[in-house]
Amino acid sequence: MTIETIFAFDFGVKRIGVAMGNTMIRQAEPVKVIAAIDNATRFADIQALLDEWKPARLVVGLPMHPDGAAHEMTARARKFANQLHGRFNLPVELVDERYSSAVITAKRGEVIDDRAAAIILQQYFDSH
Template sequence: MVDIVFGFDFGVKRIGIAMGNTLTGQAQPLTVIRAVDNATRFQVIGDLITQWKPARLVVGEPRHPDGAEHDMTLRSRRFANQLHGRFNLPVELVDERYSSAVIPQKRGEIIDAKAAAIILQQYFDAH
């Protein structure tokens, strides 16, 4: 059975989303959500979940290079918990410490979706 999996790069201003499937184990950027309020963010995510029907969600968990937690670590965990609570899907956290290091540092929203794809690819590579 082939399952769709979504990956998320959570940010306060934007959330990058990627998708992939368990057959190919390949992640690709899907979209970026740029919404100020949680209601709109979760509405867009809900619409994507209805459209694609992922079996699992993966959220990047940012940390300092030494592994220590920081403010965004806790925010990402909270976001993961909200995803699980709202959509009743399994959610896994993936260490994203060096995911942005492999993306060219040009400004623009597509970077967030590419970061989500790297996070999701790390999940596929580990499983």
């Protein structure tokens, strides 16, 4: 059995949460929150993480309305997933993240993006 490192992203316009895990332990861990200042900075930060950890695949959370309908962020997350695949030539899978951001909240009610990414990755591990 080949052990693969997998990265997950909780995409947001202002921040992107990042989590990682591997196929042996199958336990997601928060890694970092990337400030999404602009595309160049965003992808440079992602490139640095990929160079350091060398994941075999990437997972992106796909936000949806509770009834499963798409909304504006659904399209943005799909575009981000396509950009990851195009820039880094790694397989990218989408995972329904309808409730991941709601599960983890900070004391002031703000989403903790890297923990949301860990929930997305854990959902991926649990379904594969």
